[in-house]
Amino acid sequence: MAEYKEVYLTSDEIKTDDYLVNMGPQHPSTHGVLRLLVKLEGEKVLNVQPHIGYIHSGIEKMTESLTYIQIPHLTDRMDYLAAHMNNEAVSLCVEKALQVEVPERAKYIRTIFDELQRIASHQLWWCAFGMDMGALTTFFYGLRDREDILDIFEETCGARLTLNYSIPGGVMFDIHPNFQRDVKAFIKKFRAKLPEYERLLTGNVIFRERTKGVGILSKEEAIAYGVTGPSGRASGFSCDIRKKQPYSAYPYVKFNEIMGTDGDTFTRYHLRILEMFESMDIIEQLIDNIPEGDYAVKMKGVTKLPEGEYYQRVETGRGEFGVYVISDGKKNPYRMKFRSPGFSNLFAINNIAKGWKIADLVAIMGTFDLVIPDIDR
Amino acid sequence: MKSIIKYFGEIIGGFITLLTGMKVTARYFFTPWNNVTQQYPENRATLKIAERFRGEVIMPHNENNEHRCTACGLCELACPNGSIEIISKSVFNEEGKKKRAIDKHIYHLGMCTFCNLCIRACPTTAIVMGQNFEHTVWDRSELTKVLNKPGSQLMEGVKE
Structure with a gap:
């Protein structure tokens, strides 16, 4: 009979494996089918590895079999919260290649739609972000105010989410006769509602404790990872395309590029709230001055781009969106590449979230405003 | 302290x-x-849908069961995802000339992305966007619709 012997192990001798947790693809706080492979030590995050491709739909490949007039409607489905900006990017790129001058009226309408879309995008982000942090009320308030913008969209272009309003050569319809009145009424209403957002969430002590100083992204890192949009500007990286390469009617308006310095979760949050105020200022400058005239130039049914490579970038609600077209002179593009802001922003998460708790990871991910079809395309 | x-x-x-x-x-x-x-299913009678709302493609007919479609096929070409199929037939007019006319304008609602490109392409405004948004059906085959009504004819005065 073997002799019973007690064994004591010191902590140095115990070997443990990494504790890996799959966050997603069905996790509600990843806002879509994103999988984060999180390496944990207790509640502490050691490493975050994003796995993407669950909603890959091959839009870049599909564009190769479509004409340039048909392509914008597919870009609606990428970043569905910035559908009009995506349409506009493709339209501007095609117009640049054909050297078509768009009527002034179309430029003004496009810019107003851009800013309305940006407000709508930030509203939805705000309400979803509040929900990530455990505040359900924000979700209802954000959607309530977003509804007004969607009604304006519906009235003018017939769709609420997938607009397909900006087409090469201008916009698809003229604005509705009630458009200016409705936009003014919305701005008046929303100027009163936006401080409510601040009282409800920004000032809240629990919210501040959870976001201030959490998940700091330095300016160097932001530039290295190509983090653009409000997330990049919160770190002090001046990257607003509306200022750097003004397109449409942005050269005619005065506005500030809102910058942060801290680069933490709270700065990224608050910068978007301030951006909504700024967007309303831009709309107010334009809404009364829409020039008379045509809303689109007549384009041929089948548009052929001259041989060459063309690039156009615009500022969406999430950052810099780029369209790169290689044309071989046919009616379809030879290759079309989209530079989506979400893709670059997502991969900065690993550096930021290291060392923070898993609940902070949700907050950090929320402030990057990820739209998964935009990442996967 | x-x-x-x-x-x-x-x-x-x-x-x-x-x-x-x-x-x-x-x-x-x-x-x-x-x-x-809004109490949606209850307020159906008072529900206001924008006049430009893109709900589905429809082909308006007048009281004599006439439409404006000349079977030119431009909407079929403009559609990015093949939602529209035009099946044409040959008819003889009173002078004995052979002419193309629409036999079936097939519209696959299940494939449609409501992008409005077919309506822009149509030279005779034969098809327009309808405001109906309640597309639920019991069977998938019901989503394939024939837009021209049986026995309908081309409206007089519509030229290609």
């Missing part, structure tokens, strides 16, 4: 911020006329 005052000050300050948020929600709780909820 200072640290104690700071400690309690932070607690009281925190409570004030929480109450500020509560005040916002309480205001809406006691003023229900500010709410915007």
Whole structure:
């Protein structure tokens, strides 16, 4: 009979494996089918590895079999919260290649739609972000105010989410006769509602404790990872395309590029709230001055781009969106590449979230405003 | 002593911020006329849909069962995802000339992305966007529609 012997192990001798947790693809706080492979030590995050491709739909490949007039409607489905900006990017790129001058009226309408879309995008982000942090009320308030913008969209272009309003050569319809009145009424209403957002969430002590100083992204890192949009500007990286390469009617308006310095979760949050105020200022400058005239130039049914490579970038609600077209002179593009802001922003998460708790990871991910079809395309 | 005052000050300050948020929600709780909820299936009769709303592609017919479609096939070409199929037939007019006419204008609602490109392409405004948005059906085959009504004819005066 073997002799019973007690064994004591010191902590140095115990070997443990990494504790890996799959966050997603069905996790509600990843806002879509994103999988984060999180390496944990207790509640502490050691490493975050994003796995993407669950909603890959091959839009870049599909564009190769479509004409340039048909392509914008597919870009609606990428970043569905910035559908009009995506349409506009493709339209501007095609117009640049054909050297078509768009009527002034179309430029003004496009810019107003851009800013309305940006407000709508930030509203939805705000309400979803509040929900990530455990505040359900924000979700209802954000959607309530977003509804007004969607009604304006519906009235003018017939769709609420997938607009397909900006087409090469201008916009698809003229604005509705009630458009200016409705936009003014919305701005008046929303100027009163936006401080409510601040009282409800920004000032809240629990919210501040959870976001201030959490998940700091330095300016160097932001530039290295190509983090653009409000997330990049919160770190002090001046990257607003509306200022750097003004397109449409942005050269005619005065506005500030809102910058942060801290680069933490709270700065990224608050910068978007301030951006909504700024967007309303831009709309107010334009809404009364829409020039008379045509809303689109007549384009041929089948548009052929001259041989060459063309690039156009615009500022969406999430950052810099780029369209790169290689044309071989046919009616379809030879290759079309989209530079989506979400893709670059997502991969900065690993550096930021290291060392923070898993609940902070949700907050950090929320402030990057990820739209998964935009990442996967 | 200072640290104690700071400690309690932070607690009281925190409570004030929480109450500020509560005040916002309480205001809406006691003023229900500010709410915007719509009771959808019940308010169908009064529901207002924008006139430009892109619900589905329809082909309007007049009282004599006539439409404006000349079977030119431009909508089929403009459609990015093959939702429209044009099946044409040959008819002889009173002078004995052979002419193309629409036999079936097949519209696959299940494939449609409501991009409005077919309506832009149509030279005779034969098809327009309808406001109906309730597309639920029991079987998938019901989503394939024939837009021209049986026995319908081309309206007089419509030229290609």
